[in-house]
Amino acid sequence: MGISSGGLVLLEEMKQELPPSEQKIADYILGNPEKTVRMTISELGEKSKTSSAAVTRLCKSLKLKGFQDLKLRINGDLGRKKEVGTRDIEPNEPVETTIDKVTDLAVQTLLETAELLDSDKMLRAVEKIKNAHSIHFFGVGASAIPAMDAQQKFLRINKTSTAFTDPHMGATVVANAKSGDVVMGISFSGETSEVVKILELAKEKGVTTISLTRYGQSTISEMADISLFTSPTKEANFRSGATSSRLAQLHVIDILFMSVASKQYESTIKYLDATRDAIKEIQHSTGRKKKKSND
Structure with missing residues (x-):
């Protein structure tokens, strides 16, 4: 994948889905990242009261090449600026502080998204979109924005594209889709019921499906042929407009578009x-x- 950071994000997001022994290792690493990068696999197994075999299984669960890959990513995280968290705005906050908070969170979200993108999956998505007869983007709420942005971009390079937020219209288009088409479902949570139904219909038609969700297992990412992920960064309470998640989705759409354009x-x-x-x-x-x- 060519990625040298993002290990702590992977651990934090996958922790609850891991078996108990692997959860213990994840908890130890998250609490002691600086010590972990200087350990051998057997030392980590001993410190986490598990085993080196459990560490190996953890790396496989995270879809990493091995313990050295995990350490490399964690070391990259440690070399980065400390994460800013959600940093919600305060009553009557100075504009200068709001500028800093919003910008910091945006930068953090984009960096984490880049770390979580699997180049192999991205290449598969690029090839499918490049060779598609038509591309159909679907998202509701805030996720409708990247869907419409994607349609506008691909139309400019003569790729027949649609973007729908209404499930009835989306279902109508997908029902008439051809096997050479691509349907992309966009949902930050990965559980938006309308997007689930659209992808189910697309799969029934034998159409290639691509998902764009927050990192982690979800109904939509599991059912798609190709799963792409954005940063799982939580929105601050005051940011109900899904600001950072929308930026991450637009970032992935831009990468898809530029990659197809390059091909x-x-x-x-x-x-x-x-x-x-x-x-x-x-x-x-x-x-x-x-x-x-x-x-």
Whole structure:
């Protein structure tokens, strides 16, 4: 995956889903990350009152290459700026402080998302989208924003795309989808019932499904053919608009788009130039009409 941090995020998010012996190791590592990176696998097994075999199983549960991979990621976490947490705003807080808090959380979310993206899965998603006849994006609530952003981006490079937030309209489109299409369900929780139903329908039609959810096991990530994840960073109480999770989702959409664009570089440039010229022509035409009406 080529990632050198994010070990502590993986442990924190997966801890409750691990067997008891692996939970004990995770608890020890989270409480003693600096000591862990200097240990051997047998020393960690002894300190956590488990075994080296349990440490190996933990690494497999986290889908890592081994204990050295885990230590490398933890060491990368330790070398980073201390996480800022949710840092909710306070009554009558100075604007300068709000700027710092919102920016810190945004940066933390994007860094964690980059750490959690599996390049192999991303490449599979890129290839499916690049070769798709049509791409259908679906999300509700705040997750509708990245769905619409994705449609706008891919339409600009001549990829037939739709984006729906209404489950009835989404179901209508997916019911008529072809086997060469792709359906992408976006849900931060991974449990949004409307998105679950859309992916179920897509799978019945034999359509490739991609999910974009917060890191960890969920109904949507488990049922999708390709599962992509964003940072699991919690929203602060005052941030019910899902600010950081939306940024993370948009970040992944941007990565998908740029990767597809890179795979078909020459045609992408041609399509972007054509759409840019078309938009300019509309703007100039609108400007001329306004000038005439003012005259």
